[in-house]
Amino acid sequence: MSAQNVIDVDHVSIRFNLANQKVNNLKEYAIKMAKGELMFQEFLALKDVSMHVKRGEAWGLIGTNGSGKSTLLKTVTGILQPYRGTVKVRGTVAPMIELGAGFDMELTARENIFLNGSVLGYSRAFMEEHFDEIVEFAQIGRFLDSPIKNYSSGMKARLGFAVATMVESDVLIVDEVLSVGDYQFRQRCNTRMQELLSGGTTLLYVSHDLPSVRRLCDHCLWLDHGDVVMSGSAEEVCDAYEMNQQQAAQRERAERDRKKAASSGGKYDYLIVGSGLFGSVFAHEAYAAGKRCLVIDKRDHAGGNIYTEKTADINVHKYGAHIFHTSDKSVWEYINRFAEFNQYINSPVAVYKDELYNLPFNMNTFSKLWNLKTPSEVKEKIREQIESLHITEPKNLEEQALSLVGTDVYEKLVKGYTEKQWGRDCTELPAFIIRRLPLRFTYDNNYFSDRFQGIPIGGYTQIIEKLLAGTEVLLNTDYKDFIKTHQDSFRKIVFTGPIDEFYDYRLGRLEWRTVRFETEELDTDNYQGNAVVNYTDREVPWTRIIEHKHFEFGTQPTTVISREYSTEWQPGMEPYYPVNDERNNDLYAQYRNLADQEENVFFGGRLGTYKYYNMDQVIAEALKFSLGELGKLSSNG
Amino acid sequence: MKAMKYRIHTFFKYKDLIRELVSRDLKLKYRRSFLGYVWGILNPLLIMIVQTVVFSAMFKRNIQNFPVYLLTGRLLFSFMSNSTKMGLKSVVGNQALLKKTYIPKYIFTFAKVTSCMIDTVLSMGALLIVMIATRSPFYLTMLATPLIVIRLYIFSLGLSLLLAELEVFFRDIEYIYQAVDVAWMYLTPLFYPIESLPNLVQIIIKTLNPLYYYIAAFRDIVLYGRLPGPRLIWGGWIWAIVMLIIGVYFFQKNKDRFILYL
Structure with missing residues (x-):
């Protein structure tokens, strides 16, 4: 209840009398009285609701239909008087009026601007001052002097929004009205609201459109049947509400499924x-x-x-x-x-004995291998290596790979890894396993090109x-x-x-390749400095080590690594490839x-x-x- | 005292709204028809001509200038009747607005009665035409007309507030009041001289029919060229003020509950 709060709602309850609401004529009243049925049927639309809004904050009110959102807005606006509790508003309130509610259909737009402005409590002089601004924002131009009964609903919405938001009032109340109008207009409304918000206007916003609540609001109040379920940061409350809504939808769906199952003899689709x-x-x-x-x-x-x-x-x-x-x-x-x-980008590293290379095979790899700098030097080097081998018809995988990448890349980065993967020598493997080995002549370690x-x-x-x-x-x-x-x-x-x-x-049986993992937690915060490290010499028994934390840039005190081994597949093992x-x-x-x-x-x-x-x-x-x-x-x- | 000051303050805050509402009513009434303002005069004139043709033969001996006699009564009665009928719907009819934004609710009633009054003043042109046509003399006493219109205005405002409030709670008041309005018209000496009624009825009307005070006073200054007696003047003021107090009292007492019934 500090002084800078623009809106203080303290323990407010709003009471309706349900019985009376249905009787709104004298005849029924007399009949009910004669029958002794005029009982008081209490209904609390809001129960002990508190909300404290500071200047410049944007509050979203969310909840299902009938949860009391609009009732709370009406209480803040002064339309409803609290049954218990107090409401204090410091400053002027500009309500966004429902489509056309403030307009007289017979009057022209020009006349309606003044009428609507005066409904909102602005003086005529003030309205005259801002008249051009409103007309411009509403984009009604040449229709200014036509009766608005001839307007489209979008035009009416534009006019209403223009009048309500042209002034920087202290509190702006928006109740589910921005769903009309075309895309462009909604964009301009959003921009205008952002402007108002950054100008220190306080916003109360009711909507079922959670994305817009998240975008516009920093705080949120979630009401359910008049009770405050949650109040706090917009993100948290929206998340919780969304979760709750999904669960409710699922419960409903489960109920429907049960009925459907019962009627179809329990059959699943x-x-x-x-x-x-x-x-x-x-x-x-x-x-x-x-x-x-x-x-x-x-x-x-x-x-x-x-x-x-x-x-x-x-x-x-x-x-x-x-x-x-x-x-x-x-x-x-x-x-x-x-x-x-x-934003993870896969750029694996290959370890060969005590040497370390970037993957995929790219300029970083080559410059480390041969200490060369330019693509043309590298291309020349590889061409030389391939030509000196004189392979015309590759008979096995080794010859195939050599004819594609030359001796050095093959020996250090392909041979051992492939042999571990397949569990036999490259000379014993068929050539078709490797059709191509892409070489990249740029300094780019991004493994994928997607x-x-x-x-x-x-x-x-x-x-x-x-x-x-x-x-x-x-x-x-x-x-x-x-x-x-x-x-x-x-x-x-x-x-x-x-x-x-x-x-x-x-x-x-179809055959598969399979892999086996040995996963362990290590007492170090960073084991290998990269998520994926390939071991390309044959003496190291594993093919790769995965350090999982690096996938998500983790900063946990310990680390978990998985050593990956290729294993001969036997029936009963997990099939992978x-x-x-x-x-x-x-x-x-x-x-x-x-x-x-x-x-x-x-x-x-x-x-x-x-x-x-x-x-x-x-x-x-x-x-x-x-x-x-x-x-x-x-x-x- | 503070509350009073606050009320006056809000009233002034919304004075532009009242102005807009009144001008809307008048614009809509006069602008969209071909003859415009002329209708405002033509309408009472035509009714007057019809009624004169029908009734003048009956009451010719007792009434010296029947057209003026009839029109003076009709103008005031129509003012009261129209303003209360419209005032009755003023809160319910604006419910869409009242549900969405805070506006003092009496503003709408106030605006309706006011626009009816301006309408009546404009229609007085018809009276002038008839007076010229029938060569009726113009008396200095006619200058007191605004005083009578103001008294009736206050009375109509009070009654409208009361009816508007009742209408919120009981929507069939509208139909009940229509019947009351017709009975009221016949119990007001508009087209017959009050002397033609039995004595007892005369006394009842002269005491309990507030319209009698205003119409009789109006005829005094327009038709007979004399100032009304103190009974008519004070009776008119007392009816007006008592009605306003009753209307305002109940309206204020229940206004916060209106929203629950709209």
Whole structure:
């Protein structure tokens, strides 16, 4: 209650009499009195509400319909008198009047400007002074002398806004009126409001449009059925409110689903096997399209390989480094609905014995290798090395790689790493594994060349949680066991596990490459100074070390690292990468034939289609599938 | 005393609003029709001609200048009747505005009665035309007209406030008042001489019908060229002030509850 507060609302309650409100004529009043039904039915529209607004602050009032937002505004304006408590306003109040409420439709705009101005308590002289300003802002120009009954609703809104905001009053009250008007006008309204705010005007703003509340307001009051639920910084209150609204929507949806389930004999529309990115994106889209889905996953957590887990306050990428990168703007916008991304750029470092090189192979790498400075010198050097080898027809991977990058790059940066990856010598590996080894003749350590790149702040698990919000998920559930007992519970199945497993390996097993991680927490705050370090000499048993904290620029006191080992794949191990050699591709094609005959089973994702996907590609595939299957995609927001 | 000062202050703060509201009413009434202001005069004239044709034969012997007799009564009665009918709706009719912004609610009632008064003053042109046409003499006493209009204005304002307040709580007051208005018109000697009524009714009307005081006084100064007696003057003032006090009292008492019924 300090003196600089512009608005002090102290323990205010507003009482309505519900019984009386319905009786507004003498006849009914007499009848009710005769029957003895004129009872007092108390209804508190506001209960013990307090709010203290300092000069220049912008307060948003949020809450569902009937929560008391407008009642509070009316109390501040002086329209309603508090039943208990006190309201003090120091300064002039300019209410933004509802569309056309202050206007007489028969009068012209010119006349209405003066009428509306006087409604707001401004003198005629004052209005004359600001007349041109208003006309200009409202952009009604040549219609100035037409009766406003002929105006469009947008023009009326412009006029109303222009009159209300032309003066820098102490308190501006805006109650859900800016939703009308075209885009350009809304922009100008926002600009004008920002101007007023920076000029020291206090704003009370009621809106259901949370983004605009976040943009305009620094404080927020959340009302529910007349009670203050939360009061504080706009961000926090909006977040909490949004969460609450989502939960309420989910409860409602769950209720609807229960009813739908009861009427359809308990059948789900979709069984989604695997809760990785493909399954989760489809589950999200199906949920938004009103379908009822069940997601099962044999692991004890959802998310597949993008799952991150918090250890020592660090988001650990449990199944290897996941760096999101894409050039597809729609995919980038889609994923950003579920997390905020940081500015991480992947620039790995390679360690060869006691030497250290930048990756990917670029001018930094080459200048370190040969102490050369210009691209032409480097190109010449590589050309020399390749030519001296005289390889015409590469017979194995070693010859293939040598003919692409020359001796030095191959020996130090390719050979050992590839041999560890595949568990045998490069001379024993087929040439096709490496088709090209990109060399970059710029000083650029950015591993990816995509437009968008980053790590979700807070890890990937939140993305999965948000994608699966509202959908039922069964963990620790293996498809083969589960389907035995639930054969008729689903109309359709989306299978994102290995396609050969679905057919019980009847045509033989597809082969995979797999990786193994040894993760440990170290008592140092920075172990290797980079998120990804590759070990390219064969004597070091691991291929890479991931230091997870650097993905999010962490400053925790300890660190968590994962040593990555390549391991020969055996049936039963986690499949990571498809081995797209001839044998496996042929086998997959045969499984694909089987799959194409299925009417109600769809295969998706890396395992289901035996194809290497980056995260952005999986999302694009999942969205493409969703669009075809559901006929539409969820809209933004 | 402080409250009084505050009230006067807010009244002056909103004087421009009253001006805008009054000018809106007048503009809308006169501007959008072809004949404009002429209608304001023509309308009472036409009604007067019709009623003169119908009633003058009946009361010819008792009334010396029937057209002027009729018009003096009608002008004042219409003022009271129109202003209270419009005043009755002044708060409810502006509910959209009152729900959104704080404006002293009596402003709307005040503006309506005021615009009706200005309208009446303009219509007095019809009276002048009739007086010239019937070669009725112009008396000096006619200069007292504003005093009578002010008394009736105060009375109508008080009654309008009371009705506007009742209308908020009971919307059917509007229809009840329409019936009252018709009865009131017949119980006011507009087109008949009061002497033609039975004695008892005469006494009742002369005491309890406030309009009698204003109309009788008006006819005294316009038609008969004499100053009204003290009974008419003081009776008129007392009715006006008592009505205003009643209207203001109930209006003030309940004004904060209006919003709950709008």
